Amino acid sequence: MNADLHSHSTASDGLLLPADLVRRAKANGVELLALTDHDEIRGLPEARAAAAACGLPFLNGVEISVSWGDDLTLHIVGLGIDDTCSELVAGLARVRDGRDGRAQRMAGELDKVGIHGAYPGALKYAGNPALISRSHFARYIVEIGLVKDTKSVFDHWLAKGKPGYVAHPWATMDEAVDWVHKAGGLAVIAHPGRYRASRRELRRIFTAFKALGGDAIEVLSGTQSDADNRELAKMAREFGFLASRASDFHGPGESWIDIGKMPPLPEGLTPVWSKLV
Numbered sequence: 045m046n047a048d049l050h051s052h053s054t055a056s057d058g059l060l061l062p063a064d065l066v067r068r069a070k071a072n073g074v075e076l077l078a079l080t081d082h083d084e085i086r087g088l089p090e091a092r093a094a095a096a097a098c099g100l101p102f103l104n105g106v107e108i109s110v111s112w113g114d115d116l117t118l119h120i121v122g123l124g125i126d127d128t129c130s131e132l133v134a135g136l137a138r139v140r141d142g143r144d145g146r147a148q149r150m151a152g153e154l155d156k157v158g159i160h161g162a163y164p165g166a167l168k169y170a171g172n173p174a175l176i177s178r179s180h181f182a183r184y185i186v187e188i189g190l191v192k193d194t195k196s197v198f199d200h201w202l203a204k205g206k207p208g209y210v211a212h213p214w215a216t217m218d219e220a221v222d223w224v225h226k227a228g229g230l231a232v233i234a235h236p237g238r239y240r241a242s243r244r245e246l247r248r249i250f251t252a253f254k255a256l257g258g259d260a261i262e263v264l265s266g267t268q269s270d271a272d273n274r275e276l277a278k279m280a281r282e283f284g285f286l287a288s289r290a291s292d293f294h295g296p297g298e299s300w301i302d303i304g305k306m307p308p309l310p311e312g313l314t315p316v317w318s319k320l321v
Contacts, residue, residue, distance in 0.1 A: 045075050045076055045315070045317060046073050046074055046075045046076075046304055047074070047075060047076040047077075047289050047315070047317050048069060048074050048076070048077055048078070048289065048290060048291050048293070048303050048304050048306065049076070049077075049078040049080070049103065049105065049121070049123055049232075049262075049288050049289060049290045049316065049317070050078065050080050050105070050107070050121055050234060050235075050262065050265070050288070050290030050291065050292045050293075051065060051069070051077065051078065051079055051080060051290075051291060051292070051293045051294075051303055052065075052079075052080065052081055052082070052107075052292075052293065052294045052295075053065045053079060053081055053087045053091065054087070054171075055079075055081045055084050055085075055086050055087030055175075056081035056082040056083070056084045056087075056107075056175055056177065057081075057082060057170070057175070057177045057179035057180060057294060058081070058293075058294045058295055059294060059295025059296065059298060060295055060296075061090070062079060062087040062088075062090040062091035062094065063090050063091065063093070063094035065079065065091065065293075065303070066079075066091050066094035066095050066098065066100060066102070067094060067098060068296075068303055069100065069303045069304055070098045070099075070100045072302060072303055072304035072305065073304050074100065074303060074304035075100075075101065076100075076101045076102075076103065076317055076321060077091075077095065077100055077101070077102050077103070077303075078102070078103040078104070078105035078121075078123055079091045079102075079104075079105055080105035080106055080107040080121050080122075080123075080234075081106065081107065082107050082109065082119075082175075082177060083106070083107070083108060083109055083136050083139045083140050083143075084106070084136065084140065084175060085104070085106050085125075085127045085132075085133070085136065088104050088105075088127050092104070101321060103123050103124050103317075103320060103321075104123075104124065104125045104126070104127050104229075105121060105122060105123050105124075105125065105229075106121070106122045106125060106127075106132075106136065106224075107119050107120070107121050107122075107234060108120045108121075108122065108135075108136070108139065108214075108215055108220040108223070108224070109139055109214035109215060110214055110215050110216065110217050110219075110220050111212075111213050111214045111215070111216065112217060112249065113245075115204065115211045116204075116239065116240070116241060116245075117211075117212075117214060118217070118233065118234075118239065118249065119233075119234040119235070120217070120220040120221065120224065120231055120232065120233060120234065120258075121231075121232040121233075121234045121262070121288070121290075122220075122223070122224035122227065122229040122230070122231060122232075123229050123230050123232060123260075123288075123316065123320060124228065124229045124230055124320045125224060125227040125228060125229035126227045126228045126229075127227070129223075129226055129227035129228070131222075131223055131226045131227070132223045132224070132226065132227040135215065135219060135220075135223040136223075138215075139214055139215050140174045140175070141174070142212055142213070142214070143173070143174055143175065143176050143177065144173035144174060144176060145212075146210050146212040147163060147166060147167075147173070147176040147177075147181075148163055149210045150162070150163075150178070150181060150202075150208050150209075150210045151163035151166070151181075153207055153208050153209075153210060154181070154201065154207065154208040156207070157201070157207045157208070159185060159188075159190070159201070159208070161184075162181055162184060162185070162208075165181075165184030165185075165187065165188070166180040166181040166183075166184050167180070168184070169183045169184060178198070178202045179194065179294065181197070181201075181202060181208065182194035182197035182198060182202060185197045185201065193298070194298055203240075204240055217252060217253065217256060218256050221253070221256045221257060221258055222256075225257065230259040230260060230286070230316060230319060230320065231253075231257070231258045231259050231260070232258075232259060232260040232261060232262060232286075232288050232316060233249070233250070233253055233258065233260075233261045233262065234262050234265070234290070234292070235262055235265040235267045235268055235290075235292060236249075236250075236261055236262065236265075236268075236272075236276055236279075237265065237267075237268035237269065237272030237273070237275070237276060238265070238267045238268060238272075246279075247279075250279065250283050250285075251283075254283055254284070254285070258285070259285070259286055259316065259319075260280075260285050260286035260287060260288050260316040261276060261279070261280055261283075261285045261286075261287070261288065262276075262288045262289070262290045263276045263277050263280050263287040263288065263289070263309060263310065263313060264287075264288070264289045264290065264306050264307065264309060265290050265291075265292055266290070266291040266292045266293065266299060266300040266301035266306065267292050267300050273310075274310070277309075277310040277312075277313060280313055281312060281313065286313075286314050286315065286316040286318075286319060287309050287310075287313035287314065287315055287316060288315075288316045289306050289308075289309055289315070290306070291303050291304065291305065291306055
């Protein structure tokens with residue numbers, strides 16, 4: 045199945061409206077789509093309606109920011125969630141409450157290295173202080189001509205250890221998994237190959253996630269290398285995780301891969317969608 049179970053719209057840091065994202069997925073041959081905006085579910089009704097209109101099977105989703113260890117941010121995707129679940133709704137609201145303060149601290153750090161006006165510049169792209177993210181800062185920095193693309197912005201200023209990076213306490217892993225499960229969904233670790241974690245640390249993350257009842261990992265992600273994907277397929281088998289397939293699409297010309305264009309899952313894995321549809 046051409047399932048794409050991690051994508052973003054303008055409800056968080058994507059470039060397309062939820063309905064336009066759905067129509068692009070349909071045109072690209074996607075057979076099952078999940079919208080998984082960062083800590084936000086307000087785009088789901090529009091996406092569901094557009095999916096129903098064009099006959100595209102659709103899953104409610106969300107991507108939850110999680111603090112791990114001293115200074116590592118993980119992301120846990122919830123798939124097949126009830127977006128009216130009170131525990132999930134309240135938890136996401138609490139996580140979003142921290143975004144504006146972090147953004148203002150990021151702007152202060154960027155100002156120190158000569159990038160001025162970053163907060164209003166990023167807010168112009170976000171539209172809402174509760175949704176502002178590093179991607180919005182990246183778009184502003186590209187706009188003012190310092191680099192040619194958003195990936196270069198992260199490499200120079202916004203990744204961990206760079207001048208504009210600011211750590212922030214998000215949800216805990218157990219909170220995120222609990223919210224997803226209370227909402228009737230499956231919990232998935234997003235793009236494990238992207239984290240700046242050693243193999244030993246990644247195994248610790250998977251062990252803790254498994255102990256909390258975590259369900260799946262993104263074996264295939266548009267932000268991972270082929271080598272990462274092969275290694276994660278092995279680890280999914282070892283830990284007994286379901287396997288997800290996801291582009292992590294944010295927008296045309298900005299994402300690593302277009303929505304619906306991932307290769308098939310490796311053999312010997314149980315797809316996460318087998319438990320959802």
